[in-house]
Amino acid sequence: MTYETLLTDLEQGILTVTVNRPDKLNALNHMVLADLDRLMDLVMSDPEIRAVLLTGAGPKAFVAGADISEFLQASPDEGAALAKRGQDLFFRIESCPKPFVAAVNGFALGGGCELAMSCHFRLASDNARFGQPEVNLGIIPGYGGTQRLPRLIGLGRAMELILSGGMIDAAEAHRIGLVNHVTTPEMLLETARGILLTILSKSPVAVGQAIAAVNAAAVNDVDGYAVEVDRFRGCFGTEDMKEGVTAFLEKRKPIFPGH
Numbered sequence: 001m002t003y004e005t006l007l008t009d010l011e012q013g014i015l016t017v018t019v020n021r022p023d024k025l026n027a028l029n030h031m032v033l034a035d036l037d038r039l040m041d042l043v044m045s046d047p048e049i050r051a052v053l054l055t056g057a058g059p060k061a062f063v064a065g066a067d068i069s070e071f072l073q074a075s076p077d078e079g080a081a082l083a084k085r086g087q088d089l090f091f092r093i094e095s096c097p098k099p100f101v102a103a104v105n106g107f108a109l110g111g112g113c114e115l116a117m118s119c120h121f122r123l124a125s126d127n128a129r130f131g132q133p134e135v136n137l138g139i140i141p142g143y144g145g146t147q148r149l150p151r152l153i154g155l156g157r158a159m160e161l162i163l164s165g166g167m168i169d170a171a172e173a174h175r176i177g178l179v180n181h182v183t184t185p186e187m188l189l190e191t192a193r194g195i196l197l198t199i200l201s202k203s204p205v206a207v208g209q210a211i212a213a214v215n216a217a218a219v220n221d222v223d224g225y226a227v228e229v230d231r232f233r234g235c236f237g238t239e240d241m242k243e244g245v246t247a248f249l250e251k252r253k254p255i256f257p258g259h
């Protein structure tokens with residue numbers, strides 16, 4: 001499948017997706033959102049794709065936000081529709097049973113920071129910058145930033161970042177838990193791939209169930225403990241569980257069938 005604004009490369013079950021508008025710092029215009037929606041259809045339906053590594057083209061930016069040039073002509077209702085569209089797309093990423101990792105290789109601002117936060121976790125290169133600069137434009141984060149940022153870094157820190165419209169560097173993002181690891185730009189994708197390959201050696205059933213259980217209370221505002229019981233049940237009786245437990249008892253490495 002080809003995309004106007006995304007590059008894709010599938011290797012060892014990991015689909016590397018590069019948002020590819022480097023001359024506009026990979027800003028999310030309507031076409032990028034449409035391409036990402038089509039990408040999600042593919043990720044959900046293609047069994048060859050077992051994980052997604054999301055990054056931005058060029059040395060400067062992951063994604064520098066929603067495309068500001070599309071804002072001025074939008075009515076309030078169109079603004080609301082745009083926010084809803086971005087939110088729906090980012091929910092699809094967040095609730096995907098296959099792991100998504102953001103490799104933040106430069107500016108992750110506004111919708112770019114929100115896109116990274118919709119992934120299951122984040123790595124950054126040491127030149128990365130994060131922020132929600134929407135107040136500088138007279139708007140607020142609209143693709144889930146007001147909800148995910150406080151969840152990830154705490155209410156007070158999120159308030160300061162969102163209200164000040166400022167930026168933090170990779171070291172600060174690491175210190176406050178917005179990213180899990182910081183590397184050099186050269187090592188970023190390789191480090192992310194290494195982590196994903198470890199995850200891919202585990203039971204795909206368990207990984208998918210774990211994502212749903214971890215997300216339950218935070219994302220869907222439901223009783224997370226009840227969802228955990230349900231998802232725990234969902235692992236029992238699967239071939240993955242039989243293989244994992246049998247392999248342990250036989251003192252060998254499991255080979256998970258993925259169902």
Ligand code: COA
Nearest residue numbers: 023024025027064065066067068069107109110111133134
């Ligand atoms: N939407 C549309 N275009 C964007 C963009 C965005 N969010 N971010 C960057 N661009 C474009 C610039 O307009 C410029 O295009 P041009 O060369 O046709 O003029 C190009 O990308 C390069 O950006 P530039 O501003 O020249 O780079 P810089 O290194 O001087 O500054 C930033 C980098 C990230 C600080 C700056 O681009 C910026 O503040 N971007 C907007 C960030 C933002 O507010 N995002 C939230 C949007 S809701």
